[in-house]
Amino acid sequence: DAGVIQSPRHEVTEMGQEVTLRCKPISGHDYLFWYRQTMMRGLELLIYFNNNVPIDDSGMPEDRFSAKMPNASFSTLKIQPSEPRDSAVYFCASRTTGAGQPQHFGDGTRLSIL
Amino acid sequence: GQSLEQPSEVTAVEGAIVQINCTYQTSGFYGLSWYQQHDGGAPTFLSYNALDGLEETGRFSSFLSRSDSYGYLLLQELQMKDSASYFCAVGSGYSTLTFGKGTMLLVSP
Secondary structure, eight states: OOOOEEEOSEEEEOTTOOEEEEEEOOTTOOEEEEEEEETTTEEEEEEEEETTEEEEOTTOOSTTEEEEEEETTEEEEEESSOOGGGOEEEEEEEEOSSTTOOOEEOOOEEEEEO | OOEEEOOSEEEEETTOOEEEEEEEEOSSOOOEEEEEEOTTSOOEEEEEESSSEEEEETTEEEEEETTTTEEEEEEOSOOGGGOEEEEEEEESSSSOEEEOOOEEEEEEO
């Protein structure tokens, strides 16, 4: 079975540009999470969806960040405009309902803002 | 809010046993999980404890004491491929996790 699929794997762009990260969760999973990982701050939850509905976006750092989930098989995380401090690895994860169900992570997008 | 403490680095030799400790503070407890992450890779699930006691999965075991807000991951018969970062994570709601900063395990020959 296919796991969580993220694209692109790497993105290098200049400050001020719009960045769009994409995620396809595991089929049948009804929760989707976006994380950001840096050495300084570790793995931080940005936002999560349940049945395509955003439930908690309190981890989104600024209004420059937005996320959508138009259907059960696709989600995007957008940064506009991007800044060098947004450089990090962004992970998408999905899970099914149930206590203790594990989160399945994609391979991440390594984002560098110059 | 939630906070977790785990050592930043642990070293061991092949064949040895290593224990990675995790203490947590949380306003509501929804279980303690462990994830492994190899350098440049994705975090992968190892174990979950909702109740006190030991859970064993092959060479890996995880322990939880809710009264002490404490858990550990025990890795036995260490192999070079076990060199990775290990994260404890506490359920910060029914659906979400708060991750610790991770423990880097270095296994030497």
